[in-house]
Amino acid sequence: MGEVKVLDLKKTILQDNDADADKLREELAKEGTFYVNVMSSPGSGKTTTIKKTLEMLSEKLRAGVVEADIDSDVDAITIQEAGFPAIQAHTGGMCHLDADMSRQALRALGTENLDLVILENVGNLVCPAEFDTGAHRNVVILSVPEGDDKPLKYPLVFETSQAVLINKIDAAPVFDFDMEQVAKYILDRNPNAKIFPVSAVTGEGMDAWCEWLYAEVKAGR
Amino acid sequence: MGEVKVLDLKKTILQDNDADADKLREELAKEGTFYVNVMSSPGSGKTTTIKKTLEMLSEKLRAGVVEADIDSDVDAITIQEAGFPAIQAHTGGMCHLDADMSRQALRALGTENLDLVILENVGNLVCPAEFDTGAHRNVVILSVPEGDDKPLKYPLVFETSQAVLINKIDAAPVFDFDMEQVAKYILDRNPNAKIFPVSAVTGEGMDAWCEWLYAEVKAGR
Numbered sequence: 001m002g003e004v005k006v007l008d009l010k011k012t013i014l015q016d017n018d019a020d021a022d023k024l025r026e027e028l029a030k031e032g033t034f035y036v037n038v039m040s041s042p043g044s045g046k047t048t049t050i051k052k053t054l055e056m057l058s059e060k061l062r063a064g065v066v067e068a069d070i071d072s073d074v075d076a077i078t079i080q081e082a083g084f085p086a087i088q089a090h091t092g093g094m095c096h097l098d099a100d101m102s103r104q105a106l107r108a109l110g111t112e113n114l115d116l117v118i119l120e121n122v123g124n125l126v127c128p129a130e131f132d133t134g135a136h137r138n139v140v141i142l143s144v145p146e147g148d149d150k151p152l153k154y155p156l157v158f159e160t161s162q163a164v165l166i167n168k169i170d171a172a173p174v175f176d177f178d179m180e181q182v183a184k185y186i187l188d189r190n191p192n193a194k195i196f197p198v199s200a201v202t203g204e205g206m207d208a209w210c211e212w213l214y215a216e217v218k219a220g221r
Numbered sequence: 222m223g224e225v226k227v228l229d230l231k232k233t234i235l236q237d238n239d240a241d242a243d244k245l246r247e248e249l250a251k252e253g254t255f256y257v258n259v260m261s262s263p264g265s266g267k268t269t270t271i272k273k274t275l276e277m278l279s280e281k282l283r284a285g286v287v288e289a290d291i292d293s294d295v296d297a298i299t300i301q302e303a304g305f306p307a308i309q310a311h312t313g314g315m316c317h318l319d320a321d322m323s324r325q326a327l328r329a330l331g332t333e334n335l336d337l338v339i340l341e342n343v344g345n346l347v348c349p350a351e352f353d354t355g356a357h358r359n360v361v362i363l364s365v366p367e368g369d370d371k372p373l374k375y376p377l378v379f380e381t382s383q384a385v386l387i388n389k390i391d392a393a394p395v396f397d398f399d400m401e402q403v404a405k406y407i408l409d410r411n412p413n414a415k416i417f418p419v420s421a422v423t424g425e426g427m428d429a430w431c432e433w434l435y436a437e438v439k440a441g442r
Binding site for chain 2 (some may be wrong): 069116126168
């Protein structure tokens with residue numbers, strides 16, 4: 001396995017995370033870098049989805065990834081081995097990133113030549129939704145094996161995300177997952193959410209998601 | 222759908238959670254109630270596994286469930302409809318329960334006539350592992366679709382659990398999950414961990430897990 005840059009994030013001293021997040025968003029917009037925060041449970045396929053997305057957009061966009069984790073560097077290695085710049089940020093036990101931690105990781109990655117940076121947040125449906133990372137868009141991935149009731153149980157992450165990817169649809173035959181029901185639960189909480197059923201492994205549905213993302217990047221820069 | 226008792230947990234004022242957890246553990250032991258804390262990601266099958274476990278042990282043990290969640294009461298309804306006492310505890314946005322919150326929920330449930338109480342902790346592999354709930358045993362459920370690398374990424378929950386259930390083994394043919402590899406990752410971090418590959422849906426492997434749990438309850442009371 002290759003080596004990756006690992007950054008131990010420092011604790012944030014700033015009090016007003018929302019103001020700091022707004023500032024980071026503006027800085028990045030000025031630079032021409034679009035920043036997307038991807039949240040999900042552990043094991044819903046964030047890394048695979050991000051890798052596939054970057055591969056599909058590689059002719060149109062220069063993109064990099066911030067991999068945030070409590071521990072381990074396996075995800076950054078995966079992304080780097082696929083040919084994209086990546087940094088592994090360790091949160092020191094914390095279950096989320098705030099705007100300042102986000103900025104530390106972006107600086108260590110280097111954003112000058114990147115049109116798009118995707119943050120793979122810590123695998124967790126609770127804490128990451130509570131902290132604005134300074135991203136231009138939030139995306140949540142829910143995978144079929146997790147069940148269609150998750151928007152009931154973890155409403156905030158679905159409310160704060162502009163796009164919801166329903167991943168692992170190739171496994172749908174094995175699980176009792178109601179796509180109409182989950183869409184209703186999501187849209188009840190967030191009527192503007194874009195919902196993309198996908199399989200990052202087979203590629204099914206990935207075109208629609210990548211088109212949406214590309215349009216957002218283009219509009220945002 | 223039926224109605225269940227919903228408890229809004231109050232914030233804890235106590236400073237020393239570890240001491241409070243020890244106290245709760247002793248109180249419950251004196252009463253003859255064994256208390257088990259079940260942790261996992263969202264959607265790994267906690268509720269289904271707990272329900273099946275209680276059904277399999279129903280002739281031997283009187284058992285009840287504390288369902289902890291950010292929001293919703295669907296899990297407590299499921300358990301109650303299966304014929305077991307249950308209470309839904311809402312954490313008010315918090316991603317874990319500490320010993321005092323745990324005690325509030327146990328009091329509201331009523332433990333006098335129960336040999337076993339299972340706490341279904343908030344779906345999260347990070348925060349719940351950091352707080353001693355006062356349980357006699359910790360159990361973590363990892364489901365096959367989440368991937369075999371989770372012990373690398375969320376080591377603490379695997380270190381603090383006496384038993385690890387690998388759930389949804391019926392879905393193994395669809396996923397690239399290495400049972401030997403995951404066992405190695407777990408045992409590297411926690412050499413004494415008992416590992417039970419199960420499917421709570423088909424019942425496969427559930428006997429071994431239920432036997433272990435029953436032996437622990439008997440030894441602990």
